[in-house]
Amino acid sequence: MATVSLRKVVKRFGPLTVIPELDLEIAHNEFVVLVGPSGCGKSTTLRMIAGLEDATGGEIRIGDRVVNNVEPKYRNIAMVFQNYALYPHMTVARNISFGLRAAKLPKAEIDKKVREAAEILGLEDLLERRPAELSGGQRQRVAMGRAIVRDPQVFLFDEPLSNLDAKLRASMRVEIKRLHQKVRTTVIYVTHDQVEAMTLADRIVIMKQGVIQQIGSPLEVFQKPHNLFVATFIGSPAMNLLEGEIVAGGDGPALALGEGMVVPIPDRPGGRIEVGQKVTAGLRPEHLVADLETMSTLPDPWHLDATVTVTEPLGSEALVMLSLGGHEVTGKANSAAMPEPGHPMRLGLDLRHLHLFDPETERAIY
Numbered sequence: 133m134a135t136v137s138l139r140k141v142v143k144r145f146g147p148l149t150v151i152p153e154l155d156l157e158i159a160h161n162e163f164v165v166l167v168g169p170s171g172c173g174k175s176t177t178l179r180m181i182a183g184l185e186d187a188t189g190g191e192i193r194i195g196d197r198v199v200n201n202v203e204p205k206y207r208n209i210a211m212v213f214q215n216y217a218l219y220p221h222m223t224v225a226r227n228i229s230f231g232l233r234a235a236k237l238p239k240a241e242i243d244k245k246v247r248e249a250a251e252i253l254g255l256e257d258l259l260e261r262r263p264a265e266l267s268g269g270q271r272q273r274v275a276m277g278r279a280i281v282r283d284p285q286v287f288l289f290d291e292p293l294s295n296l297d298a299k300l301r302a303s304m305r306v307e308i309k310r311l312h313q314k315v316r317t318t319v320i321y322v323t324h325d326q327v328e329a330m331t332l333a334d335r336i337v338i339m340k341q342g343v344i345q346q347i348g349s350p351l352e353v354f355q356k357p358h359n360l361f362v363a364t365f366i367g368s369p370a371m372n373l374l375e376g377e378i379v380a381g382g383d384g385p386a387l388a389l390g391e392g393m394v395v396p397i398p399d400r401p402g403g404r405i406e407v408g409q410k411v412t413a414g415l416r417p418e419h420l421v422a423d424l425e426t427m428s429t430l431p432d433p434w435h436l437d438a439t440v441t442v443t444e445p446l447g448s449e450a451l452v453m454l455s456l457g458g459h460e461v462t463g464k465a466n467s468a469a470m471p472e473p474g475h476p477m478r479l480g481l482d483l484r485h486l487h488l489f490d491p492e493t494e495r496a497i498y
């Protein structure tokens with residue numbers, strides 16, 4: 133158990149500044165996921181916490197201790213990488229116990245730790261196999277076992293599931309969540325997969341070009357993105373964005389979306405909008421309702437005429453690509469009531485979930 137604290141941490145590689153200045157406080161036992169596009173500095177941040185990279189500036193603490201000058205092996209952390217880096221000639225048991233044997237722990241203690249880790253990870257029956265005789269998911273569990281036996285204060289994961297196929301990724305995601313519930317250790321987990329971030333994290337840290345864009349629970353960052361980057365990065369399919377302008381409606385401000393389309397803007401505290409202001413409006417596909425049944429539950433002025441261009445059935449629901457005025461948007465429909473391509477239709481906009489952003493600063497204004 134430990135807190136992890138990054139204060140004004142800077143990382144430069146020669147002339148290249150990868151992390152301009154980063155502050156992050158992680159609580160005991162918290163599961164924090166760093167997410168962001170390729171090259172945004174996720175691995176670099178993790179490697180600085182692990183001690184595999186020096187911070188150019190700032191302070192890194194694990195627990196009460198400043199660790200900037202502490203060697204990785206004395207930081208009390210364990211790191212699991214994307215490529216599991218198992219020793220091919222060693223059995224599972226020997227792979228798991230490698231670090232303990234190197235540290236010359238008594239044999240009885242090593243055996244006990246390996247047994248416990250194997251039990252947590254469901255590897256009891258595989259201890260005598262070699263890595264080549266394991267599936268990808270089993271190898272990943274061995275790599276985690278090697279980390280667990282060290283009783284680290286902090287687990288660091290760098291894209292541990294990205295080598296696995298989609299189905300195995302989903303089941304390993306559950307394993308990792310279960311593991312965290314069992315061992316109750318601080319976890320910092322790096323991924324570029326926003327689904328992984330949403331499902332695993334207590335808190336998500338969204339990064340872009342070395343700068344934190346938002347920190348919050350999965351629901352917070354999904355429901356209240358602070359800016360356009362977060363709004364479009366989190367959520368799949370991505371939030372629809374429409375350029376528009378605030379106009380005076382009959383009953384308060386309204387949103388003009390071009391081609392005569394105007395929708396009311398529901399009253400909401402904290403909104404900073406003025407008539408005449410240009411805005412980027414955002415609505416997630418789940419709030420562009422293309423099936424008649426759900427649409428009928430929305431108030432009258434929340435409907436617009438659209439044309440269906442493509443439909444993508446996904447099982448119980450379907451994605452519906454629509455042309456709405458000059459805009460291409462994605463909505464969702466119940467598969468049973470899916471509209472036909474080429475057909476005009478009334479589209480329901482669930483405006484309770486409307487987002488408005490300032491197109492210049494890209495910040496949320498409503």
Ligand SMILES: Nc1ncnc2c1ncn2[C@@H]1O[C@H](COP(=O)(O)OP(=O)(O)OP(=O)(O)O)[C@@H](O)[C@H]1O
Pocket residue numbers: 145148150168169170171172173174175176177324
């Ligand atoms: N040793 C290095 N020397 C120079 N530049 C580096 C070095 N390591 C990383 N970088 C640069 O730092 C930036 C951040 O890299 P980092 O590996 O942290 O990205 P990431 O967010 O983990 O991306 P990915 O999702 O692709 O793994 C990149 O622009 C990368 O090219």
Ligand SMILES: [Mg+2]
Pocket residue numbers: 174175176
């Ligand atoms: Mg990386």
